[in-house]
Amino acid sequence: MKLRVPFILASRSPRRHKLLAQLGLDFEVHPSDLDEQATLYQPPDQLVEHLALAKARLVAPRFPEALTLGADTIVVIDGTVLNKPADAAEARAMLRRLSGRTHTVYTGLALLHPVSKREVTASEATRVSFAPLSDEEIEAYIATGSPLDKAGAYGIQDDYGAVFIRRIEGDYYNVVGLPLHRLYRLLRTHFADLLLS
Numbered sequence: 001m002k003l004r005v006p007f008i009l010a011s012r013s014p015r016r017h018k019l020l021a022q023l024g025l026d027f028e029v030h031p032s033d034l035d036e037q038a039t040l041y042q043p044p045d046q047l048v049e050h051l052a053l054a055k056a057r058l059v060a061p062r063f064p065e066a067l068t069l070g071a072d073t074i075v076v077i078d079g080t081v082l083n084k085p086a087d088a089a090e091a092r093a094m095l096r097r098l099s100g101r102t103h104t105v106y107t108g109l110a111l112l113h114p115v116s117k118r119e120v121t122a123s124e125a126t127r128v129s130f131a132p133l134s135d136e137e138i139e140a141y142i143a144t145g146s147p148l149d150k151a152g153a154y155g156i157q158d159d160y161g162a163v164f165i166r167r168i169e170g171d172y173y174n175v176v177g178l179p180l181h182r183l184y185r186l187l188r189t190h191f192a193d194l195l196l197s
Helices: 014-024 044-064 088-098 135-143 172-174 180-190
Strands: 008-009 068-076 080-082 103-113 118-130 165-169
Touching: 008 014, 014 172, 044 068, 044 103, 044 118, 068 088, 080 088, 088 118, 103 180, 118 172, 118 180, 165 180, 172 180
Parallel strands: 008 068
Antiparallel strands: 068 080, 068 103, 103 118, 118 165
C-alpha cells in the first residue's frame, strides 16, 4: 500500500513500526508526548480512541499535508485498565492477575489529515485467555525485561510471552498494538483519495 502524501506515525512503539512496514507503508516516526495519566475514566473503547486522537493531534499540526496515525493500546480485566507496568513488582502483580483468566485488549486508532480537516477514529477489541502461570514462569519472563514496556506486562509476539496464551478471540495484530485490518479499512474508506495503491 502506498500513499500520495507523507505518512506520520505518532508512536515510538517498535511493534507498530514493524507492523506498518509489513503493510508496505513508507512512514516517518514522530512520537507524541501525551501524558496518558491525566485522562479521566471512559469506557475502554472510548478511552483508547480518545488517547489515540490526542496523540495524533499533538503531532499532526506540524505536518498539515501528511496523514498522521495515533494509536493507543490497553489491557482491561475486571473493569481495570492495565497500562505499562512501572517496575518489575507491578509487572509481577499484573501477570498474576492475568494468570488463568481471560482479559480484553483494546486498541484505538486515529487518522488525521489537517489540510482536508479530516479526523477519523476507531477501536478494536480482542479477548485473550491466559493459561495458569507459575511463580517461576512469571519470574523468568520478568527477567527478560520484555514485560516492562508493554500494556498488561506481556507481549503476544514475544518468544516467551507467547507460550502463556491459550486462546484469542479477534485480531491477533490488535494484541500486538496495531489492528491491521481495521487500519486498512479506515484508509480505504476515509482516505482513498490519498492512496496510490
